[in-house]
Amino acid sequence: MDQTFVDLLARNAEHAERFESRFDDVQDAQHPAVVTVCCSDSRVLQDQMWGNDEPGRIFTCGNIGNRVVQRTAVGETVSGDVLYPIEHTGTEIAVVVGHTGCGAVTATYDALTHGVSEPDGIGHCLDLLKPHLEPGVDRLPADLSRPDSINHLVEYNVDRQVQLLRESDDVPDSVTVVGTVYDFQDVYGGRRGEIHVVNVDGETDVDRLRADHPEIDDRIDRRWEY
Structure with a gap:
């Protein structure tokens, strides 16, 4: 057996020892808060970024590009994995987590500007991002470096995913939708691994966000106010 997997099992044994009693209250149902x-x-540590060690607290979805929609016979709809906790477990907070230097955003940018060839499965994911990112590519300042262009589009993508959730008839108005960026590349000037809030329920103006949410004003920041 590959040593990498052997090491994973060893770490899982440690996990099971620590967590064995923490599943008592979630044996039969889940009611995640978010x-x-x-x-x-x-590089995106999906539970650890929140310091989470509580089973049942966070319903975590992951895909390339932190997308909230899927393509169906009737068009784009909110993905079932995102919608499930909102529809069935009473979850009332949805958080979109982009990250600096995102490969999916980079690949979409390249596909829109230069054309790239990817296997069908990856191409499908990029095709879901392209129509939402294309207007952002067109609005990028001409003098930006490539890394800065990508990180501007990371925020733009988060904004679009928040918008898609806010506009969906399947997501109740009572659900709070927050857009964030996880920074491990020193883009926002904080510590590596910090979450920066860039959007709350469609509001992206930093001054307004800080006025509306003073309890987290030091965590609100944007690189691009377009």
Whole structure:
């Protein structure tokens, strides 16, 4: 057996020892307080970024590009994995988590500007992002470096995913939708691994957000106010 997997099992044994009694209250049902939609990038530590060690607290979804929609016979709809906790477990907070240097955003940017060839499965994911990111690509300042262009589009993508949730008839108005960026590349000037709030229920103006949410004003920031 590959040593990597052997090591994973060893770490799982440690996990099971620590967590064995923590599943007592969630044996038969779950009622997570929040659903998060994260990028599946291996650098995005989906539970650990929140310091979560409580089973049943966070319903975590992951895919490349932190997308909230899927394509169906009737068009784009909110993905079932995102919608499930909202529809069935009473979850009333949805958090979209983008991240600096996102590979899916980079690949979509390249596909829109230069054209790229990807396997069908990856291409399908990029095709879901393209129509939502294309207007952002067109609005990028001309003098931006490539890394800055990508990180501007990371915020733009988070905004679009928040918008898709807010506009969906399947997501009740009572659900709070927060857009964030997980920074491990020193883009926002905080500590690596910090979450920065860039959007709350469609509001993206930093001054308004800080006025409306003073309890988290030091965590609200944006690189691009377009």
